[in-house]
Amino acid sequence: MSRLEISRFQVVKASMGLTARNFFVDPQWIIPSIIAPFVFTMVSLFIFSREAGQTSAVLLAAVLGGGMMGMWGTTVYGSGESIGFDRWNGTLECTLSAPSPLIWIIMGRVLWNTMEGSLNGVFILVIGLLWFRVGIGIANMPMFVLSTMVTFLSLSAFGMLLANLIVLSRRGGFITNGIEIPVYIATGTMFPIVALPLYIQGISYALGPTWGIDAIRRSAIAGYNSGLHVSIYFDLLMTVMATILYMALSGYLFVQVEKIAKRNGTLGDY
Amino acid sequence: MPEKCLETVDLRREYLNRSFFGKVKSRTVALQGLSISVNKGELYGIIGPNGAGKTTTIKILSTLLLPTSGTAMVLGMDVTKDLYRIRKRIGIVFGGERGLYNRVSGLQNLLYFSDLYGVPASVSRKRVPELIEMVGLSGRENERVEKYSRGMKQRLHIARALVHDPELLFLDEPTIGLDPAGSRNIRQIIKSLKQSGKSIILTTHYMFEADELCDRIAVVSKGNLVALDRPSGLKKQVKDITLVEIKVFGDPENLIERMKAESKVSRVFSEDLEGRTTIRIQTPEAPEVLEAARRTASEYGIKVIEASIKEPTLEDAYLRMVEE
Numbered sequence: 001m002s003r004l005e006i007s008r009f010q011v012v013k014a015s016m017g018l019t020a021r022n023f024f025v026d027p028q029w030i031i032p033s034i035i036a037p038f039v040f041t042m043v044s045l046f047i048f049s050r051e052a053g054q055t056s057a058v059l060l061a062a063v064l065g066g067g068m069m070g071m072w073g074t075t076v077y078g079s080g081e082s083i084g085f086d087r088w089n090g091t092l093e094c095t096l097s098a099p100s101p102l103i104w105i106i107m108g109r110v111l112w113n114t115m116e117g118s119l120n121g122v123f124i125l126v127i128g129l130l131w132f133r134v135g136i137g138i139a140n141m142p143m144f145v146l147s148t149m150v151t152f153l154s155l156s157a158f159g160m161l162l163a164n165l166i167v168l169s170r171r172g173g174f175i176t177n178g179i180e181i182p183v184y185i186a187t188g189t190m191f192p193i194v195a196l197p198l199y200i201q202g203i204s205y206a207l208g209p210t211w212g213i214d215a216i217r218r219s220a221i222a223g224y225n226s227g228l229h230v231s232i233y234f235d236l237l238m239t240v241m242a243t244i245l246y247m248a249l250s251g252y253l254f255v256q257v258e259k260i261a262k263r264n265g266t267l268g269d270y
Numbered sequence: 271m272p273e274k275c276l277e278t279v280d281l282r283r284e285y286l287n288r289s290f291f292g293k294v295k296s297r298t299v300a301l302q303g304l305s306i307s308v309n310k311g312e313l314y315g316i317i318g319p320n321g322a323g324k325t326t327t328i329k330i331l332s333t334l335l336l337p338t339s340g341t342a343m344v345l346g347m348d349v350t351k352d353l354y355r356i357r358k359r360i361g362i363v364f365g366g367e368r369g370l371y372n373r374v375s376g377l378q379n380l381l382y383f384s385d386l387y388g389v390p391a392s393v394s395r396k397r398v399p400e401l402i403e404m405v406g407l408s409g410r411e412n413e414r415v416e417k418y419s420r421g422m423k424q425r426l427h428i429a430r431a432l433v434h435d436p437e438l439l440f441l442d443e444p445t446i447g448l449d450p451a452g453s454r455n456i457r458q459i460i461k462s463l464k465q466s467g468k469s470i471i472l473t474t475h476y477m478f479e480a481d482e483l484c485d486r487i488a489v490v491s492k493g494n495l496v497a498l499d500r501p502s503g504l505k506k507q508v509k510d511i512t513l514v515e516i517k518v519f520g521d522p523e524n525l526i527e528r529m530k531a532e533s534k535v536s537r538v539f540s541e542d543l544e545g546r547t548t549i550r551i552q553t554p555e556a557p558e559v560l561e562a563a564r565r566t567a568s569e570y571g572i573k574v575i576e577a578s579i580k581e582p583t584l585e586d587a588y589l590r591m592v593e594e
Binding site for chain 1: 430
């Protein structure tokens with residue numbers, strides 16, 4: 001049996017499938033994954049609609065931000081918790097005892113979570129558009145689709161980075177839960193990052209989704225200006241670069257984190 | 271010279287108990303230089319009390335834990351370097367309810383792990399139903415695991431460990447918490463796995479189980495190997511003692527205390543089961559002690575259901591070894 005060849009596609013697909021099954025059979029996941037970001041977005045939209053006087057462009061920017069919040073909320077919760085779920089179930093050790101590198105298994109989970117988050121994002125978007133009667137006109141549809149896909153990948157890669165923390169220790173869950181709201185703010189989903197203090201802007205620029213969100217808005221809203229003074233191509237380039245960096249870092253960290261967890265004997269903790 | 275499938279030399283493992291900020295609060299030594307070797311096709315038992323280092327040994331050998339020092343070779347490969355190559359050829363069964371995806375079916379658990387082991391779909395489509403049949407879960411494979419009894423979950427654990435047809439199996443207390451029928455069922459499966467040529471490392475708390483199944487048994491205590499032999503060899507080490515076994519109804523406390531005070535008695539153990547108490551007395555003078563026990567029981571009005579002199583069991587050998 002030593003000739004068993006591990007297929008990356010087989011592992012990613014199996015991992016996605018299992019995550020999806022677990023999601024559908026456990027409705028309580030819907031609360032942090034869908035309902036919470038939805039409520040948060042709706043509250044934000046009400047505030048925007050009053051303050052901005054229902055200017056179509058501003059509301060569309062807010063709705064798009066709301067969609068991103070939905071995507072991010074699901075990604076951060078799902079990615080972190082899918083490994084936390086393994087710890088709690090006692091399956092982390094069984095999973096690690098398989099010869100598939102952990103990064104492929106986590107990639108499958110994160111891909112599912114991001115996909116589910118994207119559906120959540122679309123759901124929020126549609127409700128927001130209908131509720132606030134914002135015009136659906138997307139200025140540059142091909143760029144909008146491209147920006148959304150690149151941002152989707154960027155979120156997945158970011159989710160994988162976070163999953164490392166949970167593999168390392170059960171305490172990693174505190175961090176992934178704790179950064180959900182700060183990342184909403186730092187990536188400019190609701191408020192332009194130029195409005196943030198300079199030192200937080202530094203963090204914002206290091207986050208791939210910041211550039212992705214900017215690209216989405218620029219492609220959707222004609223004449224949109226986030227204050228970043230860059231072109232949409234630069235946004236996309238930064239998103240892609242950040243995604244590659246996160247993926248590479250994740251690949252390296254998963255190997256290191258597994259070693260540390262095995263040295264510390266924390267894989268079986270729950 | 272039999273071919274070895276596993277060998278450890280001076281295996282040592284320390285656990286550091288750290289505070290939230292990483293400061294080392296205390297150290298626990300789980301293994302203090304364990305050296306064992308297992309032959310291909312052998313069913314090798316590791317027995318010992320809680321905290322003896324059994325599970326730590328299994329986790330190191332199955333690449334889930336790094337040793338602090340020493341070496342461990344599994345199927346000729348180093349557990350700290352050849353992780354993925356080793357994992358393809360070994361299977362691990364952890365005892366207890368955890369370790370399965372409870373909200374999906376048993377079948378889905380097995381197919382998922384088949385994929386993680388890189389088993390081609392054409393092979394798993396054939397092998398998984400065979401495994402389900404082998405562990406007696408046919409007809410229940412599409413139910414969610416959370417609906418399974420503990421015994422069913424344990425059998426599913428075994429099937430999971432076999433999805434990639436490993437050469438070497440680690441069974442860490444596979445019958446823990448099971449009822450007698452469930453335990454017997456698992457023991458039958460283990461026997462059939464041995465017959466199929468697999469090498470098996472089994473840890474257990476149950477002496478009769480080790481006695482019945484294992485070719486050789488390593489007794490570990492406080493992270494050290496204290497004895498290694500065939501079950502019959504281990505029992506020979508306590509040939510100097512015999513056992514008086516009495517089964518009684520009623521409160522046995524006075525009888526136990528009186529027997530402990532007898533000069534010719536070396537140890538007294540008791541076990542309660544459904545209102546009856548079985549008292550086992552280790553002594554070199556069994557007939558005399560048996561009479562004394564009958565008399566004492568009568569004095570205290572304790573009803574003796576059965577009284578006999580028995581040969582020492584593996585449990586008696588084990589208790590002497592771990593207590594010395």
